[in-house]
Structures are given as C-alpha cells and as structure tokens.
Amino acid sequence: MKEHSYIILITFVAALGGLLFGFDIAIITGAVPFIKAHFNLSELALGWGVSSLLVGCVFGAAIAGRITDIYGRKRILFAVALAFAITSIATGLAPSFTLFVIARFLGGLSVGAASIISPMYISEIAPFKIRGRLVSFYQLSIVTGIMLSYLINYLLHDIGENNWRMMFISGAVPSAIFFILLFFVPETPRFLFMKGNRKKAFDVLQKIGGKANADLEIVQIEGSLAYIGKINYRELLNPNLRRVLFVGFGLAVFVQFCGINTIVDYSPIILESAGWKINAALFATFIIGATMLLFTFVSIWLIEIAGRKLLYLIGSAGMTTILLVITILSFTGHFQGNVSLILIMLFIAFFSACVGPVFWTLVSEIFPNRIRGTAMSIPVFTQWIANAIVVGFSHGCSPTPETQ
Numbered sequence: 241m242k243e244h245s246y247i248i249l250i251t252f253v254a255a256l257g258g259l260l261f262g263f264d265i266a267i268i269t270g271a272v273p274f275i276k277a278h279f280n281l282s283e284l285a286l287g288w289g290v291s292s293l294l295v296g297c298v299f300g301a302a303i304a305g306r307i308t309d310i311y312g313r314k315r316i317l318f319a320v321a322l323a324f325a326i327t328s329i330a331t332g333l334a335p336s337f338t339l340f341v342i343a344r345f346l347g348g349l350s351v352g353a354a355s356i357i358s359p360m361y362i363s364e365i366a367p368f369k370i371r372g373r374l375v376s377f378y379q380l381s382i383v384t385g386i387m388l389s390y391l392i393n394y395l396l397h398d399i400g401e402n403n404w405r406m407m408f409i410s411g412a413v414p415s416a417i418f419f420i421l422l423f424f425v426p427e428t429p430r431f432l433f434m435k436g437n438r439k440k441a442f443d444v445l446q447k448i449g450g451k452a453n454a455d456l457e458i459v460q461i462e463g464s465l466a467y468i469g470k471i472n473y474r475e476l477l478n479p480n481l482r483r484v485l486f487v488g489f490g491l492a493v494f495v496q497f498c499g500i501n502t503i504v505d506y507s508p509i510i511l512e513s514a515g516w517k518i519n520a521a522l523f524a525t526f527i528i529g530a531t532m533l534l535f536t537f538v539s540i541w542l543i544e545i546a547g548r549k550l551l552y553l554i555g556s557a558g559m560t561t562i563l564l565v566i567t568i569l570s571f572t573g574h575f576q577g578n579v580s581l582i583l584i585m586l587f588i589a590f591f592s593a594c595v596g597p598v599f600w601t602l603v604s605e606i607f608p609n610r611i612r613g614t615a616m617s618i619p620v621f622t623q624w625i626a627n628a629i630v631v632g633f634s635h636g637c638s639p640t641p642e643t644q
Contacts, residue, residue, distance in 0.1 A: 247448045250365055250425045251374045255381035256418040257317060257358030260324045262385025263411055264293065264351050266504050266529075270393025270522055271404040273508075278404065279337040292341045294628035296348020297355070301621040304353035309434075313361045314427045316353065321419035323350040328411030332404075356620045359600045364428040367449045367457070371601075376543050379597035380536045386504060387529030388414070394522045433461050488603055488619035491552075495599045496626035498559050500591050503528070503584060514580035524581055531585045535592035548598050555594025562587040599623075 268275075268290055276286050308316045327347035334340035359378045366374040392410050396403045432441035441461070445454035503510065507528055511521040542551060566583050569575040575583070603619045 247366060247370075247374070250448075251362050251377050253418075253421045253425045254317070254358050254361045254365075255377045256414065256421065257320060257354040257361075258378045258381030259385035259388070259414055260321070260411070260418060261351050261354045261358075262382035262387075263389045263414060264324065264328070264347055264385075265501065266386040266389040267393065267407055267411060268293070269390065269504065269506070269508060269525060270397055271407050272506075273518070274397075274401075274404040275340070278401070279340070281337065285337065289337065289341055289344065291628050292344040293348040293351065294624060296345040296350075297352035297624040298348075298621060298628060300349035300352025300354075301356055301624050302352070304356040305618075305620075307353075308357050308360070309431075312427050312431050312435075313357055313364070314422065314425065316357050317361065318419065318422055320350045320354050320357065321415050321422060323347070324354075325412040325415035325419070328415060329409055332406065332409035352620070352624055355624070359603070361428055363601075364430040365426075365444070365448065367453055373540055373543060375601040376536070376540045376597040378600050379592070380533070380540065382596075383529070383532040383536045383592060385414075387526070387533050390522075390525040390529040394526055397519075397522055429457065430461055433458070485618060489622050491599050491602060492619040492623035493626050494556070495595060496623050496630055498556075498591065498595065499563070499630060500588075500596070501627050502630055503587065507584065510584070511580060515576045516580075527581070528584060528588055531588045532592045535589045536597060538593045539597040542593065543597060543601065548602055551594040552598045555590045555598070558590035559587055559595065562590065 272286065272290065275281065275289060279285075279289075281289065304316065324347065327343050327350065330343040331340060331347060334343055358381075359375055362375050362378055363371060389407075393407055396406050396410075399406065426444045426447075427440075429441040429444045432438075432444065438458070442454050442458050445457045448454075449457070507525045508518065508521040511524050512518055516524060539551070546554075562583055566575060566587075569579065569583075
C-alpha cells in the first residue's frame with residue numbers, strides 16, 4: 241500500500257474535477273422550484289435554465305481535448321478549478337434570469353472540460369496494473385459531488401428566499417480547495433514526454449512506482465509516441481481507429497440515453513409526482529446519493545476482477561429491467577410511495593456499480609496516447625449532446641412542482 245500512496249494522493253486530487261462536475265450538474269436539483277418562483281418562469285424558460293449548463297458542457301468537451309494536448313493536463317485543470325469558482329459565485333449572484341443562464345453556460349464549459357481532462361490525467365499517470373481501479377475514482381468523485389449537492393440542497397432549502405443563491409455559491413468552496421491542491425501534483429509523464437521532457441517524465445514515473453516501473457512505462461510511452469505527427473480530426477477516421485471511435489460513440493450515447501441524469505436532475509420532481517412531499521423528496525435525494533456512493537465503491541473493487549465488458553453488460557441488463565418495471569407501474573398507477581424510491585435506488589445501483597465507472601475507464605483507455613486528448617473529446621462531446629437532449633425532453637414531459 242505504501243508504494244501506491246503517492247499515486248493515490250495524485251488520483252484523489254485529480255478526481256476532485258469529478259466532484260465539481262457532479263456538484264455543478266446536481267445542485268440545480270434542489271434549486272429548480274425556487275428559481276422558477278423567483279424569476280416567475282414558464283416551463284420552457286425553466287427548461288432552458290436547467291439545460292444551459294449542458295449546452296456549455298458540449299462546447300467545453302469539444303475544445304478541451306485539443307487545448308490540453310497543447311497546454312498540458314495540469315494547466316487546464318487549474319483553469320477549470322478557477323472557472324468553477326467564478327461561475328458558481330456568478331450564478332448565485334445573478335440579478336436576472338438572462339445572467340443566470342449565461343453564468344450556467346460558462347460553468348458548463350468547465351464541467352465539459354473536466355469530464356475529459358480529469359479521467360485523462362488519471363489514466364495517463366496511473367500504473368497499468370491499477371489503472372482501471374484508479375480511473376474509477378473519478379466516477380466515485382462525481383457521485384460524491386452529487387451527494388454533496390443533495391445534502392447542501394436539503395440543508396439550505398428552508399433558510400429563506402435566497403436559499404437557491406447560497407446553493408450555487410457554495411460550489412466555490414470545493415473549487416478553491418481543488419485549485420490549491422493542484423499545486424502539489426505533477427504534470428502527466430505522457431504529456432511531458434510529448435513535449436520532449438524525457439527526464440522529468442521519468443522522474444515522475446519513478447516517484448509513482450519505482451525505477452523498474454519507470455523503465456517499463458517510459459519504453460511504452462516512447463513506443464506509442466514514436467510516429468507522432470501533427471494531429472487532425474481526419475486522422476481519426478482511418479480504418480484502424482474508426483471502430484474504436486464507433487465504440488466510444490456508442491458508449492457515450494447509451495450512458496446518457498439510459499436516463500441517469502434525468503434522475504439526478506429531477507429526482508425531487510419524480511418523487512413528488514409519486515406522492516412525496518417536497519421536504520421528504522429532497523431528503524430522499526440524499527438517500528439516492530448515498531446509494532450512488534456505496535455502489536461506486538463496489539465498482540472500484542469489481543472493475544479489475546470482472547472486467548470492463550462483463551460489468552457493462554450486467555449493468556445494462558439490470559437498468560433495462562428496472563426501467564421496464566417503472567414504465568409498467570407508472571401506466572398502472574402503482575409507481576407510488578416507497579416503491580418509487582426503491583426502484584430508483586435499484587436503477588442507481590446498477591448504473592453506479594457497472595455502467596458509469598466503466599464508461600469513463602474505457603474512454604480514457606481505448607485511444608492511442610498520441611491522439612488521446614483529441615480523440616477523447618469525441619465520445620465525451622457526444623455524451624453531453626445526448627445528455628442535453630434527454631434532460632430537455634424529460635423536462636418537457638413533466639411539469640415542475642411549485643415550491644411548497
């Protein structure tokens with residue numbers, strides 16, 4: 241365990257990008273009814289307020305891969321942390337709905353960028369034998385951020401008319417912590433080697449896993465970068481990479497079309513429509529967050545034992561079954577009370593133990609080192625587009641309850 245202490249520390253810091261990701265995505269959950277009342281919004285306007293972050297995520301994911309190949313993983317993580325803090329405060333202080341939407345959009349740029357750079361950083365700095373497990377920490381961090389936002393929503397919902405403002409402003413605290421801790425982690429060896437700094441890359445690898453590991457890893461990096469040239473998107477369409485891109489695209493679409501972020505964003509509304517009072521529904525979201533956290537820990541243990549493919553298949557089958565049951569019960573009027581919460585928790589369990597962590601691990605592993613930043617942006621960009629479509633469609637299908 242001692243030999244892995246440094247890499248675990250680095251992974252913890254880098255994974256905080258996932259915590260900010262989860263926090264920013266889910267903090268809107270408890271704020272929705274209060275924002276609607278404060279700005280006197282129509283359903284259409286409220287839907288735009290919710291999805292504006294996701295639109296920003298699309299653009300952030302689209303540009304992050306290329307930028308990080310130029311400026312480095314660590315520098316862009318610094319920028320992401322700073323942007324998270326600024327946009328959290330700006331969103332909470334927004335005097336008008338227009339400025340609220342702009343701040344959410346700008347915050348989405350950071351979320352989209354973090355969704356590429358944090359798992360990429362972990363994948364590039366982790367030793368091969370424990371890489372899958374360490375990348376799973378990113379999903380764990382996302383879930384922790386979601387759970388933290390649920391807790392803050394519950395604690396602040398009853399403090400007065402500015403409760404929603406404090407919900408958003410609170411995001412500046414973990415952002416500042418992330419920014420400070422980044423001073424204590426190195427740039428990734430792969431990026432250092434790409435920029436010709438072989439000695440520093442070797443020193444980082446040696447500090448992570450010892451000289452023997454550094455000798456092995458540096459040879460692997462050197463081999464994968466041996467024919468590096470100028471990267472462009474047309475290169476990604478060559479026959480050798482086309483199949484990999486197709487896999488990444490398919491994973492990205494499924495991980496969003498399964499509806500996970502609809503539950504994350506609208507769980508209080510879903511539960512209230514199933515007969516829960518708003519206070520109880522907000523508390524129940526914290527239970528949902530705890531379920532996500534617990535089963536993400538399970539995934540960290542399983543991913544190196546069961547393998548990526550088997551976990552993904554089990555999770556997909558389980559989630560499909562649960563959704564069919566929910567659909568049948570909804571049509572028959574039996575999706576009520578504790579049954580609704582139990583089924584949502586089962587759905588979350590399959591996603592958190594299987595599908596969620598495997599997605600981030602696979603998209604950070606399947607592309608060659610020399611084009612990883614550019615290539616990773618494509619499936620992550622795709623999943624944000626799918627996310628925006630699903631969340632926007634879900635809002636249109638379900639009325640938002642008034643504040644009670």
